[in-house]
Every structure is written in structure tokens, then in C-alpha cells.
Amino acid sequence: MIKMIALDLDNTLLNSQRHISEANTRILKKLHKQGKEIVLCTGRPINAIWAWLSQLGLMNENDYSVNFNGSLVIHNVDKQPLMADGMQKGHFASLHEFCAAHDYPLDILDFSGVYPINDLPLSGYEKRLGGNMHFLHIPFSKLPDVDYSKAVICTAPRVLDQIVQNLPEKLKHDFHIVRSQPMILEFLKPGVDKGSALDVLLKRFGWTRDNLMTFGDAQNDLEMLASAKVGVAMANGTPAAKQTANAVTEVDNDHDGVAQFLQTYFADENV
Template structure:
């Protein structure tokens, strides 16, 4: 029995102009009102997506969000932390050395803000995310010795293609590396994935992956699509996403989430 629906945002629930369509909104609100747990799963902090949480009415006592691609599970209405996992500054040193040697940018995020590493190349991360985060320029040596959720190389698509082509095994051994958007490559703790956060949240309610339906389109959604009882790829999803999904629905521009859930739960 499906008790929880977990949804990626960009190019999945959201249209290309970053909206939740009326049809998707109404479909998810109906399921939520009937007792379904509707969980947004994103790489961003909760404050950066609060407009979507509010639009869907996900502010009840049992509403949670998976943020930072699984690294933080947060209770929506009071921002209390259910689970948190990340990397210390020393754990990011191999990535800093890699970026420096190749002339790439680097953004390091804790669970509140983005630290733009100022002794590396300029990043386009702030340009793409806008004012949804606080941005602080700092050299890598100036980072505090605390827990960080992830690091990001944000560059034009062709540069990120090049980054992926030169990533070596030592980095793969250190990090879980996912391309969340064409211009963004994310570096997470080695065992971190959206499925990790969802496993914790499912356990909180006494459920397992057999009670989960997920929707996604990109590389950072693969784990949760594989793990779920019902993993749904968008029509605009990558070939790798479609290969692991149980089902393929319409695109994010065609209300694919609503189209699938309306039929599945009819």
C-alpha cells in the first residue's frame, strides 16, 4: 500500500518556469487531505522552497521535507531536524584540490547558506538559484570546521560535461556525485542520496520502501526511484532515470504527476 509520495521539484513537479500547475496542486492536495504523506525532495534548503510547501498545504503535524538531496530531513511547520548527515571541511579538501588544479569553481553549503569559495574560479550557482540562499564569499581555508551538506560545481553545461569526463576514481571513492541540472554537479557524502533521507522518514512512520511512490527526472533521483515500490520517471527524464523506473508518465509541462496519480489512485 502506498502511504507516501516523494517528488523531485525541478523538471518533475515544477513546470519549466518553476511553477506548480493547478492540476498538480489539486491532485496532490486531494491525496494529502485523504491522509497521503506528500514529501518534496530537493537539493535546496527548506526556506528556498517554502512557497511550494505553502501552496500545497504541507504544514501539518506530520509533514516533512527532504532537503540537500537527502542530507537533511526537516519537519515543516517548526523546522525541527529529524535527521542530518554531511561532511566536515577536511572531507572536502580532495574536491577543493581537484577544482583548483582544473580551474573550476566550488560552492560549499552547510544547512543554512552557501559559501562561494573565493580563491577559485567564479561560480554561476547564485545566478541560477537567485536570492533563495544567503551567499558568503570565503577562501577554502576560511571555512569553519563544521558539518556541510554538499558541495557544488556550477558552470555552463559544456564545462560541467568536461568536469564529469575528468572526475577520477579517488573522487568517486570520496563522494556521491550527481548531476542535478545540466549546469550543476553536486558532491555529497559518499553514502548520501535522497533514498537515505526517505528511508529515515519512512521509518519514522513505521513504513518501508514498499509504502513509497517517487517521481523524478534526473541523476540525483535515481536512488529514490530504484528504492520505491513505485518509481515514476517523467517523459522528460534522462534515459538512465527511465531505465530504473517502474513507470513513465507525461512530462513536467503536461502535468505528469497529476496524470499518473489520478489514474493510479482512481
């Protein structure tokens, strides 16, 4: 029996205008009211998704989110972490050297804010991520000694294509690297992903992967698509997402693909 529904945001639950449609909102709120746990799984921090959590009514005692692509599982109502799996500043030294050598931008995130590294070219990540976040432009040498969730290279898709093709083996060893969007490449702690974070949350409820349904579209969703009893790729998803999932929506994120799939799957539950 499906008890938890976990959803990626960009190009999955969100449409091209970065809105959750009325149809998606209505069915998710109804399923939540019926006792399903609805979990947003994103590369963003919780402050950047607060409006969407509020829109869906995910502010009850048992409501959690997966943030930073799996580095953090957080209790929505009080923003207290259930799990935080971060890295230290030194972990990013080789990545900073790589970016400096090729004039690539770099943003490094802790668990509450973003540090655009200003001894490198300006990144487009701040504009992409939007408001409700603290950004501190700082040189790499001045980064504070705190736990960090991930790093991001945000640049033009054609430049990112070249970066992916030429990543040093050391970086591939030191990080779990995922391309979450055409213009965003993310560097996570090895072993950290949305699927592993959902395992933590399932354990919290005493459930297993047989109780999990997931929706995603991109490389950073593959682990959670593979781990679920019902892993659903979007019609607009990448070939890898569709190959990994065991179901695909009939329509894309701009035509309520999530809502249509849920309506059909839970038809016997009067959704």
C-alpha cells in the same frame, strides 16, 4: 498501499518556469487531505522551497521534506531536523584542489547557507538557486568549522561534461557524485541520497518501501526511484531514470505529468 508520495522538484513537479501548476497543486493537496504524506525531495535547502511547501499546504505536524539530495530530513513547520548527515571542511580539500587546478567554480553548503568559494572562478549557483538563502563569499581557508551538507560545481553543461569525464578516482571514492541538472554536479557524503533519506522518514512513520511512490527525472533521483514500490520517471526524464523506474508518465513536466499519473493511479480513491 501507497501512503507516501515523494517528488523531485526541478523538471518533475516544477515546470520550465519553475512553477507548480494548478493541476499538480490541486491533486497533491487532495491526496494530502486524504491522508497521504507528500514529501518534496530536492537538492535545495528548506528556505529555498518554502513558497512551494506553503503552496501545497505541507505545514502540518507530520509534514517533512528531504533536502540537499538526502543529507537532511527536516520537519517543515519548525525546521527541526529528523536526520542530518554531513561532512567536515577537510573532506572537501581534494575537491578544492581539483577545482583550483582547472579553474572550476565551487560552492560548499552547510545546512542553512551557501559558501561560494571566492578564491576560485565565480559560480552561477547563486543565481540558479534564487532568494531566501544566505550566501557568504569566502576563500576555502576561511570556511568555518561546521557540518556541511554537500558541494556543488555549477558551470556550463559542456564544461561539466568534461569534468565528469575527467574526475579523479579519489573524488569518486570520497563522494557520492550526482549530476542533478545539466549545469550542476553535486558532491555528497558516500551513502547519502534521496532513497536513503526516505528510508529514515518511512521508519519514522512505521512504514516500508511498499508504501512509497516516488517521482523523478535525473541522476540524483535514481536511488529513490529504485527504492519505491512505485517509482515513476518523467516523460522528459533521462534514459537512466526511465530504466530505473517501473513506470513513466505519459506527458512531461510542462504538461502536468505528475497530476495525470496520480489521477489515473488513484482513480479508485476518487481523486
